Amino acid sequence: MKVLVVVDMQNDFIDGALGTKEAEQIVSKVQQKIETYRKQNDIVIFTRDTHFENYLETQEGKNLPVKHCIKDSFGWQISSKLDVADSTIIDKPVFGSLELAECVSKIENVSEIQLVGLCTDICVISNAFILKSKFPETLISVDSSCCAGVSPESHNRALESMKTCQIMIH
Numbered sequence: 001m002k003v004l005v006v007v008d009m010q011n012d013f014i015d016g017a018l019g020t021k022e023a024e025q026i027v028s029k030v031q032q033k034i035e036t037y038r039k040q041n042d043i044v045i046f047t048r049d050t051h052f053e054n055y056l057e058t059q060e061g062k063n064l065p066v067k068h069c070i071k072d073s074f075g076w077q078i079s080s081k082l083d084v085a086d087s088t089i090i091d092k093p094v095f096g097s098l099e100l101a102e103c104v105s106k107i108e109n110v111s112e113i114q115l116v117g118l119c120t121d122i123c124v125i126s127n128a129f130i131l132k133s134k135f136p137e138t139l140i141s142v143d144s145s146c147c148a149g150v151s152p153e154s155h156n157r158a159l160e161s162m163k164t165c166q167i168m169i170h
């Protein structure tokens with residue numbers, strides 16, 4: 001059984017408050033990947049960056065004073081180009097989600113956990129490290145063609161860091 005974690009593919013990170021053209025370019029590839037996993041009866045889990053009206057007073061907001069992914073707003077929603085179907089969606093107020101690791105630990109016979117989504121250098125890398133720590137004997141991988149970073153440079157740096165920590169980069 002393989003698990004695909006689709007990280008924060010939300011409007012605000014694609015073409016909203018914190019969007020990039022690199023993020024726009026991966027949307028259809030991520031959808032193809034989701035379809036492939038579903039066809040093979042593998043599991044797809046989504047995460048959703050989730051903030052509230054007090055965002056600017058939080059630590060993240062003080063360091064990144066751009067309101068984004070405010071719960072129930074359009075920018076918070078996962079792109080309508082992606083098929084969420086009946087997948088589990090984990091709302092997370094932080095970069096890396098311990099709840100995600102908990103959710104994966106309930107799935108039996110996991111041979112690989114692959115991460116795709118946004119942003120490579122913030123939430124993809126944070127969750128990859130958490131999963132690597134929680135499941136040291138499971139293959140953790142990232143498909144770089146289905147990820148985008150805050151900038152192309154930081155995307156590449158994050159891939160290098162993950163590779164160093166034995167996360168397989170495709």
Ligand SMILES: [Zn+2]
Pocket residue numbers: 049050051060068069
């Ligand atoms: Zn955020």
